[in-house]
Amino acid sequence: MTKALKIALYSSLTSIGILMLSLYFLFSPEKVNIFPKCPFYSITNLHCPGCGSQRAIHAFLHGDIWTALQYNFLIILAVAVLLYKAFLWLFPYRKKDKQERKNILYANATPWVVFALVILFWFLRNLPIEPFTYLAP
Amino acid sequence: MEIQKPPHPPNHLAMAIITTIMCCQITGIVSIVYASQVNSKYAVGDYDGAIRASENAKTWWIIGLVLGVLVYVGVFLIYGLALFGIASDTF
Numbered sequence: 001m002t003k004a005l006k007i008a009l010y011s012s013l014t015s016i017g018i019l020m021l022s023l024y025f026l027f028s029p030e031k032v033n034i035f036p037k038c039p040f041y042s043i044t045n046l047h048c049p050g051c052g053s054q055r056a057i058h059a060f061l062h063g064d065i066w067t068a069l070q071y072n073f074l075i076i077l078a079v080a081v082l083l084y085k086a087f088l089w090l091f092p093y094r095k096k097d098k099q100e101r102k103n104i105l106y107a108n109a110t111p112w113v114v115f116a117l118v119i120l121f122w123f124l125r126n127l128p129i130e131p132f133t134y135l136a137p
Numbered sequence: 138m139e140i141q142k143p144p145h146p147p148n149h150l151a152m153a154i155i156t157t158i159m160c161c162q163i164t165g166i167v168s169i170v171y172a173s174q175v176n177s178k179y180a181v182g183d184y185d186g187a188i189r190a191s192e193n194a195k196t197w198w199i200i201g202l203v204l205g206v207l208v209y210v211g212v213f214l215i216y217g218l219a220l221f222g223i224a225s226d227t228f
Binding site for chain 2: 053107111114
């Protein structure tokens with residue numbers, strides 16, 4: 001990829017991102033139907049691991065973090081991984097011996113833990129029993 | 138004598154999680170599985186295999202993202218045009 005193409009790609013992606021975020025800030029996905037519905041939910045009537053994230057983004061942008069988390073708890077996972085990556089990018093070396101930090105995301109078990117969390121969350125949020133109904137959006 | 142290890146190829150776990158949550162569980166989960174292969178292959182010294190798994194992980198989250206964006210554009214076009222029609226009728 002040439003440099004000009006890369007700059008064009010990244011700047012258009014950034015502007016799309018800002019546009020989307022402002023749409024999610026201005027309109028509530030619960031009241032306006034300009035946002036797409038989850039195809040998995042439309043077909044099977046079951047919640048997928050991503051169901052509720054549009055409502056969560058709306059709540060999050062309005063500062064309502066607890067409501068946002070109740071729509072989709074996996075957001076914590078995404079935010080945690082992003083923060084961790086930002087941390088590694090800002091501070092790649094350890095202070096005491098100047099060694100490069102180990103990346104936990106590159107450990108053998110990490111992707112499997114994430115995989116298990118997603119599948120477990122998918123399964124549990126569809127159970128109509130008391131403690132698990134809080135996981136549903 | 139120890140051979141110098143090549144750098145760990147990116148396993149795209151962050152983007153895999155984000156596509157899983159935001160739009161496309163199926164491709165996102167495939168991407169997570171490939172991310173795990175990147176790590177396990179690199180750990181046993183299969184560096185070429187790790188690079189291939191890394192490419193696959195990247196391909197799958199990009200497929201998910203593109204599908205998601207297509208659905209978004211489609212829905213926005215349909216509802217956007219409908220809203221525009223309503224607006225031009227009332228004013």
